[in-house]
Amino acid sequence: MLEVQDVSVRLGEHLALRDVSLHLDAGDTAALLGPSGCGKTTLLRVIAGLQPSSTGSVRLDGRDLVGVPPHQRRIGMMFQDFALFPHRNVKGNVEFGLRMRGDSAEARGARVAEVLELVGLRGFEDRSVSELSGGEQQRVALARSLAPAPRLLMLDEPLGSLDRTLRDQLVLDLRELFASQRLTVVYVTHDQAEALALADQVTVMDRGRVVQSDPPPVLWSRPATPFVARFLGFTNLVAVGVTAGVVRAGFGVLVDGVDWPDGPATTLIRPGAVRLNETSTLVAHVRSVAFAGDHTNVELTMADGTLLEATVPGPPPPIGGTIGIEITPGGIQLFADDVPAPE
Amino acid sequence: MPRRWLLASVPVAFFAVLFVYPVTSIIGRGLYSDDGWHLEAVTDVASNPALRRVAWFTLWQAVLSTALTLCVGLPAAYCFARLAFRGKRVLWAALVVPFVLPTVVVASAVLGVVGPRGLLGVELQGTVWAILIAHVLFNYAVVVRTVGAFWANLDPTLEEAARVTGASAWRAFVEVTWPLLRPAVLAAASIVFLFTFTSFGVVLLLGGPGYNTLEVEIYTQTARLLNLDVAAVLALLQFAAVLCMLLIYSRYAHRRGTPLRLRAADESAHRPRGLAQRSLLVANLAFMTLLLGVPLGMLVARSLGGTGGFWAHYLDLGSSRRGSVLFVSPLEAVRNSLVFASAATLVALVIGGLASLAIAGTGASRRGGRWLDVALMVPLGTSAVTVGFGFLIALDSGPLDLRDSIVLIPLAHALVATPFVIRAMVPALRSIDPSLREAASVLGASPGRSWMAVDLPIVSRGLAAATGFAFAVSLGEFGATVFLARPDWPTLPIAIYRFLGQPGPSNFGQAMALSTILMMLTVVAVLAIDRWRVGSAGEF
Numbered sequence: 001m002l003e004v005q006d007v008s009v010r011l012g013e014h015l016a017l018r019d020v021s022l023h024l025d026a027g028d029t030a031a032l033l034g035p036s037g038c039g040k041t042t043l044l045r046v047i048a049g050l051q052p053s054s055t056g057s058v059r060l061d062g063r064d065l066v067g068v069p070p071h072q073r074r075i076g077m078m079f080q081d082f083a084l085f086p087h088r089n090v091k092g093n094v095e096f097g098l099r100m101r102g103d104s105a106e107a108r109g110a111r112v113a114e115v116l117e118l119v120g121l122r123g124f125e126d127r128s129v130s131e132l133s134g135g136e137q138q139r140v141a142l143a144r145s146l147a148p149a150p151r152l153l154m155l156d157e158p159l160g161s162l163d164r165t166l167r168d169q170l171v172l173d174l175r176e177l178f179a180s181q182r183l184t185v186v187y188v189t190h191d192q193a194e195a196l197a198l199a200d201q202v203t204v205m206d207r208g209r210v211v212q213s214d215p216p217p218v219l220w221s222r223p224a225t226p227f228v229a230r231f232l233g234f235t236n237l238v239a240v241g242v243t244a245g246v247v248r249a250g251f252g253v254l255v256d257g258v259d260w261p262d263g264p265a266t267t268l269i270r271p272g273a274v275r276l277n278e279t280s281t282l283v284a285h286v287r288s289v290a291f292a293g294d295h296t297n298v299e300l301t302m303a304d305g306t307l308l309e310a311t312v313p314g315p316p317p318p319i320g321g322t323i324g325i326e327i328t329p330g331g332i333q334l335f336a337d338d339v340p341a342p343e
Numbered sequence: 344m345p346r347r348w349l350l351a352s353v354p355v356a357f358f359a360v361l362f363v364y365p366v367t368s369i370i371g372r373g374l375y376s377d378d379g380w381h382l383e384a385v386t387d388v389a390s391n392p393a394l395r396r397v398a399w400f401t402l403w404q405a406v407l408s409t410a411l412t413l414c415v416g417l418p419a420a421y422c423f424a425r426l427a428f429r430g431k432r433v434l435w436a437a438l439v440v441p442f443v444l445p446t447v448v449v450a451s452a453v454l455g456v457v458g459p460r461g462l463l464g465v466e467l468q469g470t471v472w473a474i475l476i477a478h479v480l481f482n483y484a485v486v487v488r489t490v491g492a493f494w495a496n497l498d499p500t501l502e503e504a505a506r507v508t509g510a511s512a513w514r515a516f517v518e519v520t521w522p523l524l525r526p527a528v529l530a531a532a533s534i535v536f537l538f539t540f541t542s543f544g545v546v547l548l549l550g551g552p553g554y555n556t557l558e559v560e561i562y563t564q565t566a567r568l569l570n571l572d573v574a575a576v577l578a579l580l581q582f583a584a585v586l587c588m589l590l591i592y593s594r595y596a597h598r599r600g601t602p603l604r605l606r607a608a609d610e611s612a613h614r615p616r617g618l619a620q621r622s623l624l625v626a627n628l629a630f631m632t633l634l635l636g637v638p639l640g641m642l643v644a645r646s647l648g649g650t651g652g653f654w655a656h657y658l659d660l661g662s663s664r665r666g667s668v669l670f671v672s673p674l675e676a677v678r679n680s681l682v683f684a685s686a687a688t689l690v691a692l693v694i695g696g697l698a699s700l701a702i703a704g705t706g707a708s709r710r711g712g713r714w715l716d717v718a719l720m721v722p723l724g725t726s727a728v729t730v731g732f733g734f735l736i737a738l739d740s741g742p743l744d745l746r747d748s749i750v751l752i753p754l755a756h757a758l759v760a761t762p763f764v765i766r767a768m769v770p771a772l773r774s775i776d777p778s779l780r781e782a783a784s785v786l787g788a789s790p791g792r793s794w795m796a797v798d799l800p801i802v803s804r805g806l807a808a809a810t811g812f813a814f815a816v817s818l819g820e821f822g823a824t825v826f827l828a829r830p831d832w833p834t835l836p837i838a839i840y841r842f843l844g845q846p847g848p849s850n851f852g853q854a855m856a857l858s859t860i861l862m863m864l865t866v867v868a869v870l871a872i873d874r875w876r877v878g879s880a881g882e883f
Contacts, residue, residue: 012614048503048507049506049507050503050506050507052616052617069506069511069512070503070506070507071506071507071508071509071510071511071514071515073507074509075507076507076508077504077507077508079500079503079504080500081498081500083498083500083501083503083504084504085501085504085505085519086501086523087519087522087523096505096508096509096510096518097508097509100508100509100510100514101509144504144508145507145508148508148509
C-alpha cells in the first residue's frame with residue numbers, strides 16, 4: 001500500500017534522512033518512533049509532498065508520487081499543533097477538504113456531521129476553534145483530516161501537547177477508530193508506550209536512519225541495538241566481555257554457555273531476568289524498593305557500582321540490605337560493540 | 344474611569360493641541376472674519392471645472408498608485424517572509440531608503456532615469472507615468488515591510504494543512520493565507536493611499552502644469568495666490584475624503600481580530616525550492632535593484648566629481664561661507680536632523696504606544712478605540728502645508744507661544760510618525776493570545792510585569808519596525824518643516840532643498856552629497872534598530 005524506498009533528504013549541509021525505507025499494508029498502523037530531530041517529521045513531510053526528497057521514491061497504491069503535488073495525493077495529515085484555521089469555525093475547518101474537491105453544500109453538511117460524530121464532537125459545527133479545549137481541538141484536527149476519506153492518514157505527534165490522562169484515553173479512542181474505519185495510518189511519536197499500544201509495526205529512527213522496523217512484540221523482545229533498547233525504556237545496559245561462551249561483567253559472571261564470539265560486547269539485562277538467590281556469588285546492595293502491584297521494582301547497586309533494575313515477584317527485599325542475585329540465561333541479550341553507531 | 348481611557352487621554356490631548364487646534368485655526372481664518380462666515384468660496388470651488396479636474400485626478404492617481412504598489416510589493420513581501428537568501432537583512436533595511444528621502448530628492452532621482460536627459464532616453468516628465476513610478480518607488484517599502492513582517496510571523500503549517508487537505512497552492516493562499524494577511528495588507532494599502540492622495544513634492548516636480556493634486560493646489564492657493572478661502576475649502580475637501588477612506592478602512596480592519604499563533608520569523612523562512620520559487624526570488628531581487636538601485640545610484644554618482652576633485656562636494660559641506668545659501672555649515676544640518684529625529688521618535692513611541700494599548704485593549708468599548716485609531720491617522724492625510732501654516736498661526740500666544748521654538752519641529756514630526764507606530768503595534772498587540780497574558784498573571788505577575796514578560800517580547804518586532812519608521816520619517820520630513828525650521832537650525836532635507844533651489848553645479852553637487860549622507864544615515868539607523876530588539880526574546 002505505502003512503499004517508501006531509499007529516501008534521503010538533504011537540508012543544507014545536514015542530512016535529515018538517509019536511505020529510509022518503509023513498507024505498510026492497507027489497514028495497518030505504522031508508528032515512527034524516535035527522539036526529536038531523528039527525521040520522523042521530515043519523513044512524514046516527504047510522504048505528504050511538503051518536502052521534496054533528494055533521492056528515493058514514495059509509492060502509494062502502486063502509484064509513484066514523485067511530482068504529484070500535496071493536494072492531489074489524497075493523504076490526510078494531522079499537524080503537531082493541529083494547525084486549525086483560526087478564521088473558520090469547526091465546520092469551516094472540517095469541511096475544508098470537501099469544499100476543495102467541490103462537494104455540494106448538503107453533501108458537506110452530512111459528511112461533517114458524520115465525522116464529528118465519529119470523533120465525539122456532535123453538534124460542534126458552529127463553535128469557534130479558539131474557544132475549544134486542547135482535546136477538542138485535537139479531535140477537530142482529526143475530523144478535518146478524516147473528512148475527505150484519505151487513502152492514508154498521517155498524524156504528527158497528535159497527542160504531544162495534551163496531558164497524560166487525556167492521552168491514555170485518546171490512545172484507546174484512536175486505536176478503536178483506526179480499526180473501525182479500516183484506516184491505513186502513519187503515526188509519529190516520541191513516546192514508546194503510545195507507539196507500542198497503537199501500531200502494528202513500529203519503526204525506530206535515529207539521526208535520519210531507520211534502526212529497526214518490527215511489530216511491537218518483536219521490537220520489545222529483540223531490540224536491534226542498545227539505542228533501541230534504551231529508547232524502549234530499558235536501563236540495564238552493561239559492558240561485558242565474552243570468553244568461550246562465558247559472559248563477564250565488571251561485577252562478576254552473568255551467564256555461561258552463550259553462542260557468541262569472544263571479545264567485548266554490550267548486554268541488555270531484562271529487569272524480569274534478575275532473580276533473588278541467597279546462594280549466588282553475585283552480591284547486590286538494595287538501593288531502593290517500589291511496590292508496583294503484581295511485582296516490586298528494585299534498584300540494585302552492584303560491587304563495581306553498576307546500577308541494575310529488577311522486577312521481583314513476591315516479598316520485596318529490605319532497603320539497605322545485601323542480597324545475592326542470578327540472571328536467567330534467556331533474559332539477556334548481547335550486542336556486538338563493533339557495530340558503528342550512525343554518525 | 345477605565346484604565347484604557349487613562350491610557351488614551353495623553354494621545355487625545357496631544358492630538359487636540361497639536362493638530363485639531365492649529366488646523367481649525369487656519370481653516371477658520373480662511374472662511375470666517377468678524378462680519379461672519381464667508382461660504383461663497385465653497386460654491387466657487389464646486390463650480391470651477393479646473394478644480395473638479397484636480398479632485399478627480401487626485402483620486403484616481405492615488406487608487407492607481409496604491410494598486411501598482413501592492414502588485415509589485417506583495418510578491419516581495421512573500422520573498423522576505425518565506426524565503427531565506429543572502430543579504431536579506433541589509434536589503435530589508437535598504438528598502439526604507441527612498442521612503443525617507445525628501446520628495447524633492449526622489450523626484451530628481453526619478454528624473455535622472457526618465458527625465459529629459461535621463462538614463463533611459465524616454466522622456467516621461469509631465470506625464471502621469473513619472474508620478475506613478477515615483478509613487479511606487481516611494482511606497483514600495485511600506486507594503487513590503489508592513490506585510491512582510493506580519494507574513495513572516497504567520498504560521499506556515501496553516502498553509503501546509505490546507506495543501507494536504509486538498510487545496511492547490513493558489514487555493515491555499517486564497518482560502519487561508521490571504522484572509523489572515525488581509526488586515527496587514529489593508530493597513531499598508533491605507534497608508535500608501537493616504538500618501539499618494541496627499542502627494543506634494545513628487546507631483547509638483549514631475550507632473551508639470553498638466554497634473555495637480557489637491558495638496559499642490561492648496562499650496563498654490565495659500566503661498567502663491569494668497570486665496571486663503573479657496574485653500575481652506577480644498578483642505579476641507581481633502582480632509583473629508585481622507586476621513587471617509589479611514590472610516591471604511593477601520594470598518595474592515597476591525598471586523599476580524601483573529602488571535603494567531605505566531606512563529607519566530609527565522610523559523611518560517613526556508614531556502615527557495617523549485618523553479619517557481621527560485622525565479623520568483625530572482626525576479627523580485629532584480630526588480631528591487633532596478634526600482635531602488637538605478638535612481639539612487641544616479642544620485643550617488645552625481646554627488647561625486649566636479650571641478651574641485653572627486654570628493655569636492657563633500658569637502659565643501661564643512662565650510663560656512665559668506666553668501667552661502669545656509670547660515671550655518673551644512674554639516675550642522677546633519678546634527679540637527681539627528682537631534683530632532685531622536686526627540687520625535689521618543690515622543691511618537693510614547694504617544695503611539697499609549698494609543699496602541701488603548702486601541703488594542705479588549706473589552707466592550709471597542710468603538711472608542713476605533714475613533715482614536717482613526718483620529719491619530721488623520722494627520723497623515725492632512726496637507727503638510729496646512730499643518731505647518733497652522734502651527735505658525737495658532738501656536739503664537741499664551742503658554743502655546745512656540746512660534747520661535749525649535750520644539751515645534753520634533754512635535755510636528757512626532758505627529759506624522761505616530762500613525763506608523765500605531766499601525767506597527769496594534770496588529771501585533773491584537774494577535775497576542777490573551778491566555779498568554781492570563782498565564783503570566785496567574786503565575787503571579789502584576790499587570791505591569793505580565794506586560795513586560797508577555798506583550799513586550801511579542802510586540803518587540805513591531806516596536807523595532809515602528810522605531811525605525813518613526814526615526815526615518817522624522818529624518819526625511821519636509822512639507823511641515825519648511826514652514827517651521829529657523830534659518831540657523833536647518834534640517835538635512837531643508838538644506839538639500841535650499842541647495843537645489845540655487846543655480847550652479849557646486850550647489851547641485853552639494854545637494855546630492857547631503858542626500859547621499861541622509862541616505863546612509865537612514866540605512867545605519869534602521870539597521871541598528873532592526874538589530875536592537877528586547878534581548879533574545881525579540882525572536883520569541
